[in-house]
Amino acid sequence: MSTKRTVDVAIGTSGLDEQGRPRRAPLTVTEGGTVTTLEPPPALEDALELEGEHMLINIGPQHPATHGVLRLVLELDGETVVRCIPHIGYLHCGFEKIGEYRQYNQVIPWTDREDYLNSIGNNVAFALGAERLFGIEITPRCTVLRVIAMELSRIISHLVWLGTTCIDIGAFTPFLWAFEQRERVYELLERWVGARLTTSATRVGGMAADIPVGWMDQLQHFIKTFPKTVDEIDRVLTTNGIWVGRTVGLGVMTGDEAVNYGLSGPMLRASGVAFDVRRDFPYLDYETYDFEVPVGTHGDVYDRYLVRMEELRQSTRILAQAAARLPDGPVNADDHRVVLPPKSKAMSDMESMIHHFKQVMEGPRPPLGESYVAVESPKGEKGYYMVSDGTAKPVRWRIRPPSFVNLSAIGKMVEGHLLSDVIAINASIDIVMGEIDR
Amino acid sequence: MGLTARPSDNLARTDTTPGSGESWVATRLDFLVNWGRAGSLWPMPFGTACCAIEFMATAASRFDLARFGMERMSFSPRQADVLICAGRVPFKLAPVLRRIWLQMPQPKWCISMGACASSGGMFDNYAVVQGIDTIIPVDVYVPGCPPRPEGLLYGILMLQEKVKRERMSDTSLRNEMDPDPKSGLYIPPQAIDELSEPFGNSVHQTRSGL
Amino acid sequence: MSAPFPVVIPGRAAPDAPAPATPKQLPNRGGPANPSADALRAKFQGGVVRVEVIWGETNVYVDRARLFDIVQWLHDDPSQRYDYLSDVTAVEYRDPEQPLEVVWHLRSLPYRRFLRLKVELPRDGKTLLEVPSVWSIYKGADWLERECYDMFGIRFVGHPDLRRILMWEQYHEGFPLRKDFPLRGRFSRAEQLRQALAANPEARYSMEELTVAQAFEDLPEAMRKRLKGGERTGE
Numbered sequence: 068m069s070t071k072r073t074v075d076v077a078i079g080t081s082g083l084d085e086q087g088r089p090r091r092a093p094l095t096v097t098e099g100g101t102v103t104t105l106e107p108p109p110a111l112e113d114a115l116e117l118e119g120e121h122m123l124i125n126i127g128p129q130h131p132a133t134h135g136v137l138r139l140v141l142e143l144d145g146e147t148v149v150r151c152i153p154h155i156g157y158l159h160c161g162f163e164k165i166g167e168y169r170q171y172n173q174v175i176p177w178t179d180r181e182d183y184l185n186s187i188g189n190n191v192a193f194a195l196g197a198e199r200l201f202g203i204e205i206t207p208r209c210t211v212l213r214v215i216a217m218e219l220s221r222i223i224s225h226l227v228w229l230g231t232t233c234i235d236i237g238a239f240t241p242f243l244w245a246f247e248q249r250e251r252v253y254e255l256l257e258r259w260v261g262a263r264l265t266t267s268a269t270r271v272g273g274m275a276a277d278i279p280v281g282w283m284d285q286l287q288h289f290i291k292t293f294p295k296t297v298d299e300i301d302r303v304l305t306t307n308g309i310w311v312g313r314t315v316g317l318g319v320m321t322g323d324e325a326v327n328y329g330l331s332g333p334m335l336r337a338s339g340v341a342f343d344v345r346r347d348f349p350y351l352d353y354e355t356y357d358f359e360v361p362v363g364t365h366g367d368v369y370d371r372y373l374v375r376m377e378e379l380r381q382s383t384r385i386l387a388q389a390a391a392r393l394p395d396g397p398v399n400a401d402d403h404r405v406v407l408p409p410k411s412k413a414m415s416d417m418e419s420m421i422h423h424f425k426q427v428m429e430g431p432r433p434p435l436g437e438s439y440v441a442v443e444s445p446k447g448e449k450g451y452y453m454v455s456d457g458t459a460k461p462v463r464w465r466i467r468p469p470s471f472v473n474l475s476a477i478g479k480m481v482e483g484h485l486l487s488d489v490i491a492i493n494a495s496i497d498i499v500m501g502e503i504d505r
Numbered sequence: 506m507g508l509t510a511r512p513s514d515n516l517a518r519t520d521t522t523p524g525s526g527e528s529w530v531a532t533r534l535d536f537l538v539n540w541g542r543a544g545s546l547w548p549m550p551f552g553t554a555c556c557a558i559e560f561m562a563t564a565a566s567r568f569d570l571a572r573f574g575m576e577r578m579s580f581s582p583r584q585a586d587v588l589i590c591a592g593r594v595p596f597k598l599a600p601v602l603r604r605i606w607l608q609m610p611q612p613k614w615c616i617s618m619g620a621c622a623s624s625g626g627m628f629d630n631y632a633v634v635q636g637i638d639t640i641i642p643v644d645v646y647v648p649g650c651p652p653r654p655e656g657l658l659y660g661i662l663m664l665q666e667k668v669k670r671e672r673m674s675d676t677s678l679r680n681e682m683d684p685d686p687k688s689g690l691y692i693p694p695q696a697i698d699e700l701s702e703p704f705g706n707s708v709h710q711t712r713s714g715l
Numbered sequence: 716m717s718a719p720f721p722v723v724i725p726g727r728a729a730p731d732a733p734a735p736a737t738p739k740q741l742p743n744r745g746g747p748a749n750p751s752a753d754a755l756r757a758k759f760q761g762g763v764v765r766v767e768v769i770w771g772e773t774n775v776y777v778d779r780a781r782l783f784d785i786v787q788w789l790h791d792d793p794s795q796r797y798d799y800l801s802d803v804t805a806v807e808y809r810d811p812e813q814p815l816e817v818v819w820h821l822r823s824l825p826y827r828r829f830l831r832l833k834v835e836l837p838r839d840g841k842t843l844l845e846v847p848s849v850w851s852i853y854k855g856a857d858w859l860e861r862e863c864y865d866m867f868g869i870r871f872v873g874h875p876d877l878r879r880i881l882m883w884e885q886y887h888e889g890f891p892l893r894k895d896f897p898l899r900g901r902f903s904r905a906e907q908l909r910q911a912l913a914a915n916p917e918a919r920y921s922m923e924e925l926t927v928a929q930a931f932e933d934l935p936e937a938m939r940k941r942l943k944g945g946e947r948t949g950e
Contacts, residue, residue, distance in 0.1 A: 128598065129580075130580065135554075136601075156879075156882060157597050158554060158595060161630040163866070163892060165628070204740065227561075246561065264558060265650060322720050327798070329859075339723055346725075347725045347735055348735060350737050351737060354737065365719055436769045436770060437769060437770075437772075462808055467801060467820070472858065475854075476855075500553070501554050596908065597882065597883050631898065631900030632882075632891070689912055690905060690909055695905075
């Protein structure tokens with residue numbers, strides 16, 4: 068919309084004149100052999116302001132471009148949005164309530180389904196919170212495996228974002244490229260934990276399973292070949308006149324506004340605030356990894372796109388470092404109150420059998436207390452707040468959903484933009500309704 | 506399990522059974538119409554949650570729904586043939602689903618993809634509809650949480666088989682079931698309560714029940 | 716809006732503080748508290764009921780009447796600068812003697828600090844479940860407080876538009892996350908379905924949406940009657 072920010076485009080298709088109207092080739096008519104050129108239409112300032120009523124338009128909850136069951140009610144003045152009111156709750160499934168009726172290890176499958184693009188990342192986040200609540204330290208091997216899991220999860224989430232945003236803005240091919248790369252990550256996850264999407268890969272105190280033989284080679288191959296696809300998508304989109312024209316200057320949030328609205332993740336970083344939970348409130352030894360946090364400066368949709376593309380590259384970089392430093396050793400912590408003993412011992416040793424029995428029947432019981440561990444999910448600051456009253460089931464399991472808070476700012480971001488921009492801005496927030504509605 | 510009256514699942518009767526009573530022209534016409542319908546089912550992806558992501562993966566290049574004539578996703582129900590309900594349906598979304606189903610013109614079918622759409626899945630709580638067949642008639646249930654793309658494809662092929670078995674002479678296939686005016690419900694309330702009861706081991710996972 | 720925004724790096728207000736590291740070996744109770752807790756105790760005598768440090772996190776229990784001033788001070792004071800509201804939620808314990816706690820998670824990005832504020836609301840039937848809203852300080856509190864109201868029934872005084880957000884506005888069963896609300900809801904499944912289907916999706920416009928006066932006149936007659944009759948607003 069605004070033509071003040073300049074981005075170098077490979078094919079200049081601006082096609083707009085100084086007043087922001089499409090350029091016209093002069094219209095010629097032939098009348099009896101003579102060719103005359105018609106007058107261009109009068110300048111906008113001279114035209115009468117067309118009076119009209121405002122329209123109330125409803126988008127969703129079933130709509131391909133709302134990224135889930137989101138309902139946007141727009142008040143339109145012609146094509147321009149005057150006000151936007153989002154309605155959510157169409158995917159509210161009572162996660163937090165059901166968390167109060169399950170043991171800590173039984174809650175982990177729910178964390179898969181809640182932000183389903185970042186399943187294994189959620190598993191890790193929950194396990195970190197539960198381990199803090201129990202007061203358990205995890206093994207070094209588990210720490211590195213969890214970093215690998217989180218970064219793979221970040222990659223697949225950003226690829227879905229990329230694919231669906233491209234479809235919303237009109238480019239279909241990058242969707243297919245992105246999903247092919249996701250299939251490769253799904254293969255890795257399936258070999259590791261058995262499931263593609265709903266992984267349930269962690270347990271309190273460790274992981275569900277150690278990586279199988281040959282898995283690291285497949286991961287190395289992925290790390291080597293994935294950047295080619297990122298570069299390919301980059302070539303197609305970043306200097307593309309259509310992409311730039313449709314994303315630059317849209318949905319601008321300044322840094323102060325973004326912080327006040329509680330935005331996090333790429334939304335916040337695109338507005339210039341370099342808050343990354345991995346850097347500022349680290350976990351899993353992220354301070355020992357060498358990576359950069361991309362920060363945008365204009366706070367528009369284009370910058371969010373650039374931030375996420377760069378995060379894909381940085382995630383690959385972290386993966387390479389993690390794969391290089393994976394230590395040997397046990398995956399699960401050596402804490403019999405929380406971690407199930409190996410089957411051979413449980414079947415032969417009385418004490419192990421009792422531990423096994425108590426953990427399965429009653430569940431591990433943490434001491435009184437509460438913990439809040441926030442991680443940097445692909446969407447933003449994701450936190451699990453757990454309160455324990457000494458029993459095997461949490462008294463309160465709160466999910467701090469980044470997309471929920473990010474989406475609440477959409478009313479602010481969309482005002483004054485056109486209807487088609489609403490779709491682009493909505494896509495740039497990277498929402499996942501499972502997390503918003505829980 | 507389907508709760509609607511569908512008497513046409515008579516597998517013993519085939520086109521070539523002599524003396525089956527149907528004329529040769531009618532059976533050939535049936536074959537043509539069913540082949541056309543089954544080969545180009547336009548899906549309406551009513552995707553809500555994780556199953557929608559697996560549905561997208563099924564439509565993407567590795568598993569490719571286009572092989573089955575289904576790559577033209579119709580997000581407008583008016584132009585769709587099969588409603589694929591992929592994901593959990595909470596009560597707030599139930600009237601929306603009902604309305605989308607009513608907006609689809611006949612002939613229409615429904616695939617309930619995943620455990621949550623088929624039975625409420627792991628969400629046996631205050632917020633989730635315990636199976637969309639309490640709201641709309643379902644033709645094929647695809648189990649899984651989420652079902653693998655191959656699983657969804659198997660379900661789609663099952664639906665294609667079902668479509669191919671239809672007979673034009675059977676007019677009850679295209680009936681629209683009206684809800685009971687008193688209760689506003691599609692199937693009797695006792696049936697809904699029975700279907701939604703927790704069963705087996707699902708409730709007594711741990712000693713404290715629930 | 717044409718000039719790029721300056722890049723803001725968290726922690727710039729405390730350049731001498733040690734680089735952040737993964738917390739390890741946290742004690743269950745005790746340990747160093749967030750310095751803001753002492754600052755609060757000094758500034759708001761009586762407003763701070765108690766401070767607990769659990770697993771390295773500082774929990775400050777404050778008086779409900781002074782909560783708004785405390786949050787305002789934490790936001791504005793240059794030595795505190797809690798500019799980021801992470802979460803607003805509530806905790807109800809299974810033991811009926813224990814009060815309902817309303818919890819605020821605050822972060823100071825310039826100082827890289829995390830603080831948890833709590834207000835206790837006794838469940839004696841005499842205390843109103845009301846707390847001040849912090850929406851005027853943090854715009855991000857908008858939906859967070861609405862959700863807390865929807866799930867617990869806690870009113871946030873001063874919130875511009877406190878209505879249900881996750882359940883539909885005419886939801887009659889109650890407040891789902893309360894401990895006296897059963898997991899499967901109070902009504903039978905058939906009744907829940909009937910009520911859900913009866914809630915016409917199009918009737919759910921908020922008053923804010925309908926202040927577009929001409930749009931209101933364009934709605935169908937029956938719908939206007941229902942909306943005038945207050946159908947859209949929930950408990």
